[in-house]
Amino acid sequence: MQNLSLTQARIALTVTLLALVVIVLGAYVRLSDAGLGCPDWPGCYGNLIAPTTEPQIASANSHYPTRPVETHKAWKEMAHRYLAGILGLSILLLAILSLRHRAMAAQPRLLPWLLVLIVALQGALGMWTVTLLVKPAVVTSHLLGGFITAALLWILTLRLYSPVLSRYVVAHPDRLLLFCRIGLVILLLQITLGGWTSTNYAAIGCTEFPTCHSGSWWPNMDFTQAFTLWHGIGINYEYGILSAEARTAIHLVHRIGALITVIYLLLLSVLLYRAGRAEITQRMAWILASLLLVQVGLGITNVLGHLPLPIAVAHNGVAALLLLTLLTISWQLKRAYRLD
Template sequence: MISSKLHINSKANRRFRRLALNTVITLYFLIVAGGVVRSTGAGMGCPDWPKCFGKWIPPTEASQLPANYKEIYGAKLKGEVEFNATKTWIEYVNRLLGAFTGIMIFLTLLASLPFLKTGNKQIFYFSLGAFILVGFQGWLGAKVVSFELKPVVVTLHMLFAIIIVFVLLYLFTWSGYVDKRFQVSEGGKKALNTLGIAVMGISLLQILLGTQVREAIDEIIVRLGYNSRAEWIDQIGMRFYVHRSFSILVMAINALWVFRILKFEKRGSFTANLAISCSIILGAELVTGLVMAYFGVPPWAQPLHLTLAILLIGLQFVSWLVVNGNTYLKYETSPQVR
């Protein structure tokens, strides 16, 4: 009887961790899609929500729309609407990914129910929190459309995506069993804890500074159009230089964070690999930033740059959780969670 109970708990744990990981991956695909939407100017490809031009399956050509569709949707959005099949379907795919992400988070919530009978009830409550957050994120997505891509709303939309990533990564890490905890004295752990918070805070601030650059580009696009990409950077002004200069601080504090972790961990360990991965991703993010600055902001570089930034802060968060495992994670030594 006891053996059967342990088997059920172990199976439920593996199912939950697999779903949590797949949900994180799905969410990153959604972030990529959102970046593509912004880089291609497809944010208003569907001028209404949740339908697209009043249809559940968007049109592929203007002839499928009413002759006065500009008046219908232009009046609603206080601006002219020009149908573009490519932009419409880019935005529609983004919405489909958003809906699929919501389903994945709901399945994760269902998979967390067995934890209500264990000492890790927090897993269920955080899963419920993620589900509520993704519902709010969907509502905020609708407001992005109704406010015609107002910069503050777009930035909030992205910020909540990062929060949801954090919650899911927290659940994935928390529900696992770590055979070898990070070995460091209490004094060293306290120092790394503080440094880790600073690393994540600076990375988040850099992402928000990047949104300011993106908002400036949106304003420039209105004046110059998408065919003048080579001129965008020169037109941004101070916001671009602040964002670029701040990357020096981001590199410095990340280098210090990785160095301090490797001081206590041997290469090849889980924690050391996380730290090294952060360095590689940061390097790739900087390269995409340079490409945008000196090669006319190619469309592919924008979503990749954003995705790498959010992937980086996600791995920093996991590293911080593992480093502070005794404080922030509840590891059980019983076979139920092995």
């Protein structure tokens, strides 16, 4: 039975890594303005693959005259869809395995099927991303759904590994667990805000650091327009529709959120390092602090470098790693021995 659990855990780990790849690829597609590389769904210009030959391109352009084929963008979008489809099938496999081995004492029963439902919702959000012309509320929800999918897959992996791993010795684990869960909420809010910043093309809403524009810390901003979630149907949101003042407002709120997140999670890292008596707990504290500093550096580079694509994509990837790190720490604390 233990070998079976370990095999499932390894499968879950592989699927989690696949989910991280899908998140990073999705960020690359979005940030390279390829989200509408295929104007229809689930195919691409009516085909299962992106058009590449001259006859295919001519046919596609005749059927979609308002959206001429850009082959490189179409292939980016379809690569993301193919990989997301493989991820969905992999999650379904995990759910079927959990059903077949439901008699095992440590077998998660609800979580794999919850993941199946979330992936189905992600498919719908992917469709609406295209049909609603990259509406920010939909794209942000799609992005957040990807992070939640990866997080739940990681939780499933940890639960499947837990019967074969030892516990850890930590002082006051209950108190630290509460602090960690608050940190998770703060980080998820910041990830959501980051998605809103990206999908509204506000990543360079401020062009300087640490000031915003022309040495100003608090320039003219439009907060009402910035956080209006719904602007109606039929609007093409590619490249954004908000005013410069609204984009600046979104960007500055994201900066403030980043400051709060970094301060809180750095404090949590210090508390974890001081409370842990196991080397792995102290190592996780170092990993959390290191990822935070990397993320801050990436964010500043995005502003000063005017959103270089590799840095912007890495910013999304590190956010996902931060989320999984916090979940790992939370799991460790739930299993920790109390040291009084």
